[in-house]
Amino acid sequence: MIFFFGIRATKVKERKLKRTACPNCQTQDSFTVSTFSKYFHFFWIPIIPLFKTHVAECSNCKKTYSKAQFTPKMLKSLENENRIDPAKRPLWQGCGCILLVVVFAVLFGLSMYGVYMRANNPQAGIEEVDDRRQFLDADMGKMTKAVQQKDTLTFALKSCVDYDIVDGLDTENFEYFTQLKEDKLLILMKVSDIKKIETKYRKELIDVIEDCLYAMDRDDLIKETYIAVEGKWNTILVKTPFNEDLGGRFANKNLLLPFYGTRDTTSTTTNVKDSLMVE
Numbered sequence: 529m530i531f532f533f534g535i536r537a538t539k540v541k542e543r544k545l546k547r548t549a550c551p552n553c554q555t556q557d558s559f560t561v562s563t564f565s566k567y568f569h570f571f572w573i574p575i576i577p578l579f580k581t582h583v584a585e586c587s588n589c590k591k592t593y594s595k596a597q598f599t600p601k602m603l604k605s606l607e608n609e610n611r612i613d614p615a616k617r618p619l620w621q622g623c624g625c626i627l628l629v630v631v632f633a634v635l636f637g638l639s640m641y642g643v644y645m646r647a648n649n650p651q652a653g654i655e656e657v658d659d660r661r662q663f664l665d666a667d668m669g670k671m672t673k674a675v676q677q678k679d680t681l682t683f684a685l686k687s688c689v690d691y692d693i694v695d696g697l698d699t700e701n702f703e704y705f706t707q708l709k710e711d712k713l714l715i716l717m718k719v720s721d722i723k724k725i726e727t728k729y730r731k732e733l734i735d736v737i738e739d740c741l742y743a744m745d746r747d748d749l750i751k752e753t754y755i756a757v758e759g760k761w762n763t764i765l766v767k768t769p770f771n772e773d774l775g776g777r778f779a780n781k782n783l784l785l786p787f788y789g790t791r792d793t794t795s796t797t798t799n800v801k802d803s804l805m806v807e
Contacts, residue, residue: 535578537564541615545584545605555588561606563615575628577617582606643778644762660788664781668758671703671718682706685715688740696724703758711751713741714787718758730776733757734767754787 545559561584568576582595584602598606675686682704690699703718715737722730737755756779757765763781766773770786773779 534569535566536569537566537581539563540565540580540617541613543609543613543615545602545609548599548601548605550586550589550591551593551599552591553586553589555586558587559584559602559605560587561585561609565615565617580615580617658782658785658791660785660791661782663788664784667705667707667714668716668756668781671705671716671758673701673703675704679706681708681713684744685737685740688743689717689736692736692739697721708750709787711749712787713750713753714784715741715753715755716758717756720760722757722759722764727776730757730764731774734765734774752787754784756781756784 539562541563543561543563544557545561546557548559549556550558561582564581564583566578566581567574568578582598583592584598585592593602595603595606675682677683685706686699686702686704689702693699697719698721701720703720705714705716707714717733717737719733725733734755734757737757738753741750741753752769753767754769755765755767756763763779764776766779766781766783768783768786771783773783
């Protein structure tokens with residue numbers, strides 16, 4: 529395969545150099561300086577703008593000078609001209625670079641969206657839909673910062689988490705939802721500023737929640753505990769009696785679905801209001 533690439537130049541400005549004399553013929557104010565903008569191209573598509581060069585030509589003797597050959601007066605005159613009437617690089621010389629950035633951004637966005645969808649819905653693409661996911665999504669939408677004292681379990685959990693997490697995170701902005709159904713407990717917590725915690729340490733949030741549950745001493749009521757921690761955009765931690773996903777980036781929240789029963793009974797599953805009392 530043959531690739532065509534290299535450096536090309538385009539004239540972007542032509543100006544007179546005032547109060548100068550040609551070193552060759554001594555003619556006054558005879559110089560016209562041309563400014564060229566160079567750029568790297570690939571298949572003649574401008575990719576990266578490079579640098580500008582200046583060439584002066586005497587209208588009398590036709591001798592040309594590169595910028596390195598300019599006299600001090602010629603350099604001073606060029607400096608004045610650039611200040612008054614600068615030679616601006618045309619925008620199209622960077623269009624290829626902009627195009628590459630846009631293409632990369634689109635591909636990266638699609639890739640991250642695919643990762644997110646696979647992490648949160650590994651059954652995507654399968655026609656059969658698990659109805660329990662509707663209950664889970666609904667419960668996740670119920671997470672709130674405004675935890676009421678009458679919601680005894682959630683209030684106790686929040687108080688304990690606030691006490692155990694002493695720095696690094698704004699616990700006042702944590703959101704919670706808990707639900708006790710028979711002997712199964714669901715705990716959902718959202719931490720919007722999760723980026724303040726390194727990925728490898730995020731699983732400690734699960735440890736904090738479990739320590740708080742242990743302190744409540746209600747093992748006689750709770751046989752199965754399902755815990756999920758949400759970040760700003762996605763689920764980052766999940767732990768259940770049967771599985772866990774504690775990588776700290778994209779956790780599979782479908783692991784929580786057994787809380788709502790088996791797939792055959794989801795059509796009749798109803799939410800049960802939290803009734804766990806804490807002494």
